[in-house]
Ligand SMILES: [Zn+2]
């Protein structure tokens with residue numbers, strides 16, 4: 001494939017205000033010439049004509065545009081679920097503060113009132129209603145697992161059972177029994193202790209009542 005000099009007949013002038021390729025010119029790499037030619041092959045040497053530029057500057061531009069497109073496409077993809085999630089995204093951000101506050105409240109044994117106050121210090125302006133709900137949920141969630149495990153209940157009952165039996169058989173006062181129960185390593189609440197004592201003392205008094 002060599003230039004036969006025919007191409008010069010089709011030689012294209014450099015267009016003003018636009019690119020050669022943009023204006024439909026084609027380039028033969030063998031003849032090293034831009035020509036006005038509709039066909040895919042050089043009418044001179046028969047080599048395949050270029051219809052698109054290949055210089056580095058253009059390539060860089062093209063790559064930049066492709067990357068920009070890809071980035072914007074990616075941004076759209078990333079944005080889409082956020083938009084779809086809507087308030088969910090806000091809730092996610094808020095939960096960091098809320099979560100930390102609630103965890104601290106539960107672990108440090110804050111009162112609900114204090115917890116609600118702390119929650120309302122959040123920058124997200126949590127309503128008092130919302131704060132109360134969150135606090136309630138957190139406190140309920142904390143209480144739930146303590147009550148549910150059978151293992152804890154079983155191990156607790158050994159100490160509790162013995163203490164209550166002793167109390168009943170030795171005729172302890174309820175106050176003393178409650179005090180003894182609260183010496184348990186399981187940190188029985190005073191309310192729980194009182195309930196247990198009440199039950200134990202009532203259970204004891206029942207058969208007596210029946211006997212009498
Ligand atoms: Zn040629």
Ligand SMILES: [Zn+2]
Pocket residue numbers: 003007028029030031032042043044045046047
């Ligand atoms: Zn050619």
